[in-house]
Amino acid sequence: xxxxxxxxxxxxxxxxxxxxxxxxxxxxxxxxxxxxxxxxxxxxxxxxxxxxxxxxxxxxxxxxxxxxxxxxxxxxxxxxxxxxxxxxxxxxxxxxxxxxxxxxxxxxxxxxxxxxxxxxxxxxxxxxxxxx
Amino acid sequence: xxxxxxxxxxxxxxxxxxxxxxxxxxxxxxxxxxxxxxxxxxxxxxxxxxxxxxxxxxxxxxxxxxxxxxxxxxxxxxxxxxxxxxxxxxxxxxxxxxxxxxxxxxxxxxxxxxxxxxxxxxxxxxxxxxxx
DNA sequence: TTTTAGTTTATAATGATTCTAAAAAGGTGT
DNA sequence: ACACCTTTTTAGAATCATTATAAACTAAAA
Ligand SMILES: [Mn+2]
Ligand SMILES: [Mn+2]
Ligand SMILES: [Zn+2]
Ligand SMILES: [Zn+2]
Numbered sequence: 001x002x003x004x005x006x007x008x009x010x011x012x013x014x015x016x017x018x019x020x021x022x023x024x025x026x027x028x029x030x031x032x033x034x035x036x037x038x039x040x041x042x043x044x045x046x047x048x049x050x051x052x053x054x055x056x057x058x059x060x061x062x063x064x065x066x067x068x069x070x071x072x073x074x075x076x077x078x079x080x081x082x083x084x085x086x087x088x089x090x091x092x093x094x095x096x097x098x099x100x101x102x103x104x105x106x107x108x109x110x111x112x113x114x115x116x117x118x119x120x121x122x123x124x125x126x127x128x129x130x131x132x
Numbered sequence: 133x134x135x136x137x138x139x140x141x142x143x144x145x146x147x148x149x150x151x152x153x154x155x156x157x158x159x160x161x162x163x164x165x166x167x168x169x170x171x172x173x174x175x176x177x178x179x180x181x182x183x184x185x186x187x188x189x190x191x192x193x194x195x196x197x198x199x200x201x202x203x204x205x206x207x208x209x210x211x212x213x214x215x216x217x218x219x220x221x222x223x224x225x226x227x228x229x230x231x232x233x234x235x236x237x238x239x240x241x242x243x244x245x246x247x248x249x250x251x252x253x254x255x256x257x258x259x260x261x262x263x264x
Numbered sequence: 265t266t267t268t269a270g271t272t273t274a275t276a277a278t279g280a281t282t283c284t285a286a287a288a289a290g291g292t293g294t
Numbered sequence: 295a296c297a298c299c300t301t302t303t304t305a306g307a308a309t310c311a312t313t314a315t316a317a318a319c320t321a322a323a324a
Pocket of ligand 2: 196203
């Protein structure tokens, strides 16, 4: 299997549920943004076996910790996740409540000049809110 | 009173509660970041009269709509608000769960080159996550 | 196969936020 | 001051996303 090895190498047991979730999230050349609820709907469509919500949360968080997913900072009722884990920025369409990727070349380099003692930068993310 | 006129001009009735909230939020030359819970605690300390949680939510949202407050996009359990409504960016200290203002000169100009048909840019916000 | 630790699951619990509907208060006109 | 109307406040309930619980299950190790 395609993801069996990946999971094993990450110290995650390749369970049926995790493999199924990998299929939904990673078996495409396009990356995308999703909420837990989106993921739940996708899985319902693609398979007959249910995966519990708890497992979806557990797995998404496990994948996030391993760096296979990242969460996008946004203020919305739900958490938004991204299968594109490279450094990149986002438009957020306020009406549609949809995220749109920005290429780094669409934003240009960002240089943070201020330093905080004893802290290091983990990420630099730009969110561009869009209205009509 | 200091805020009476401001509220009236905004079409908001200057109630005791709103005036009290204005005191806590705006009667200082420093701006700051807060959650609804932070605000609730501050009010408990500064006065004997309680303001209900519902009123805090209502008022903060009313002030946000009028442009006296803004919400910072972040993924945390609570919503973070900012009394600094000028365009600026933030550090987010993941361990302390605290926001720190960045001056625009600490980030430099950001030019969004991509355009989305029929949409206009409402805000451009940079979030720099900090870890130890 | 037995054992062990990791995983899934239904369900309950939590916590932030929003809703409800009744009481209170502000504003206006008399 | 009073009556009238509208906005606001409030306690409490409801909602909704997320997390915790703890028992059943399963993958991997011994
Ligand atoms: Mn998470
Ligand atoms: Mn809001
Ligand atoms: Zn993205
Ligand atoms: Zn700020």
